[in-house]
Amino acid sequence: MGATVDWARLAAWAREEGFGAGEGTADADGSIDVPGPGAPLGVAVRLAPDRVLLEHSFQLDPGELGGATGTDGETLSARASLERALDEAPGLLRGEIRSTGGTASISLTTTVHMDGLSKHAFVRAMDELARTRRSLDRLRADVARSREMLGSIHAGMEESRRRMEEATRREEAEAAPASTTTAPPPGAAPVAIPTAAPAWAPTHVAPQSGLTAWPAPDPSAQPVARLQPGTELRAVEWNGAWARVDAPNGWSGWVDGRLLVAT
Numbered sequence: 001m002g003a004t005v006d007w008a009r010l011a012a013w014a015r016e017e018g019f020g021a022g023e024g025t026a027d028a029d030g031s032i033d034v035p036g037p038g039a040p041l042g043v044a045v046r047l048a049p050d051r052v053l054l055e056h057s058f059q060l061d062p063g064e065l066g067g068a069t070g071t072d073g074e075t076l077s078a079r080a081s082l083e084r085a086l087d088e089a090p091g092l093l094r095g096e097i098r099s100t101g102g103t104a105s106i107s108l109t110t111t112v113h114m115d116g117l118s119k120h121a122f123v124r125a126m127d128e129l130a131r132t133r134r135s136l137d138r139l140r141a142d143v144a145r146s147r148e149m150l151g152s153i154h155a156g157m158e159e160s161r162r163r164m165e166e167a168t169r170r171e172e173a174e175a176a177p178a179s180t181t182t183a184p185p186p187g188a189a190p191v192a193i194p195t196a197a198p199a200w201a202p203t204h205v206a207p208q209s210g211l212t213a214w215p216a217p218d219p220s221a222q223p224v225a226r227l228q229p230g231t232e233l234r235a236v237e238w239n240g241a242w243a244r245v246d247a248p249n250g251w252s253g254w255v256d257g258r259l260l261v262a263t
Contacts, residue, residue, distance in 0.1 A: 006047075007045075007047065010045055010047070010052065010122060011045075013119045013122050013123060014122070014123065014126060016119075017119075017123045017126075041056060041129070041130050041133060042056060042057075043055065043056045043126060043129055044056070049114075050113065050114050050115075051111050051112060051113045051114055052111070052112045052114070052117060052122065052125075053109065053110075053111055054109065054110050054111070054112070054125055054126065054129060055107065055108065055109045056107075056108045056109075056129050056133060057105055057106065057107040057108070058105060058106060058133070059103065059104070059105045060103075060104040060105060060106065060140075062102065062103075064078055064104065064140065064144075065077075065078050065079040065082075065097070065099070065104050066078065078140070078143045078147075079097060081139060081143055082097060082106065082136065082139065082140070083097065085135065085136060085139055086106075086136075089108075089128075089132055090128050090131075090132070091110065091125070091128055092110050092111050092125075093108060093109070093110040093125075093128050093129065093132055094108070094109050094110070095107065095108050095109075095132070095136075096109075106136065108129055108132055108133065110125045110128060110129060111125075112125050169223070172212050172223065173219050173220070173223075174219075175256075176212070176214070176219035176256055177217075177219070177240060177241035177242055177256050177257075177258065200234060200246075200248055201234065202232035202233060202234055202263050203233070203234050203235045203262065203263060204233050204234070204235055204245070204260035204261055204262055204263060205230050205231060205232055205233060205260075205261050205263060206227040206228065206229055206230060206231040206233065206259075206260075206261070207229065207259050207260070207261050208229045208230075209229065209259075210226055210227060210228060210229050211226070211227040211231070211255050211256070211259060211260075212225075212226055212227075212255070212256075213225040213226070213227060213245075213253035213254065213255050214253060214254045214255070215253065215254070216254055217239045217240070217242035217244075217254045224253055225251075225253055227255070231247070232247070232248070232263075233245040233246070233247060233255075233260070234246050234247075235257070235260065236252070238257060239254075241256060241257055241258055242254050242255070242256070242257060243255055243256075243257030243260060245260070
């Protein structure tokens with residue numbers, strides 16, 4: 001390299017190419033900040049014995065590195081997307097994601113060796129930093145939009161699930177047998193299974209579609225349980241189409257007796 005390269009010359013090269021560098025006063029660490037094109041792009045320029053080191057770091061938004069689950073179960077990870085982009089950075093440019101406590105940042109570094117240092121090489125390295133930062137910003141915006149879209153999709157799916165459950169409960173209540181409120185004819189009485197049976201034994205099982213249970217023979221009451229298909233039950237009392245059943249663990253409730261499957 002011909003002329004001696006000092007801080008003033010490096011800053012002048014950047015300023016001449018439209019990077020908007022200042023006078024280039026070195027700080028205590030022997031570095032200067034060179035803004036980039038467009039929005040200020042702070043680049044620390046450090047002069048080592050055999051190379052010029054360029055570094056640009058920027059903070060990420062809180063929670064930006066988190067992931068979101070897609071409708072296919074795959075996880076959309078912002079960290080993984082950024083790491084892939086950094087692995088594909090041009091030339092000698094290297095990138096690193098740094099996480100400390102609750103904050104995260106990305107550091108971009110590149111090198112221009114003294115034996116190849118020229119205004120062209122220096123400005124090209126600065127341009128690679130600026131273009132990589134803009135590319136990462138576009139990627140971050142795309143990931144943020146995708147995560148927002150997934151959030152809306154999940155919210156819609158949850159609302160649809162809630163509405164389907166409400167519709168199912170209404171249909172079950174409408175299909176339940178009517179409550180028997182009139183007095184039985186003379187001589188007629190509800191049939192009760194003796195409670196002093198020697199041992200509990202099932203008389204019926206729940207049908208393949210399952211079975212809804214109520215606290216009383218009243219279809220307007222809130223159901224208390226949903227019995228799984230094949231659940232063993234014992235009918236202990238009948239009231240019209242209603243049947244009071246119990247289970248081996250002592251649970252009991254009223255069900256639509258017409259749906260019971262005899263054992």
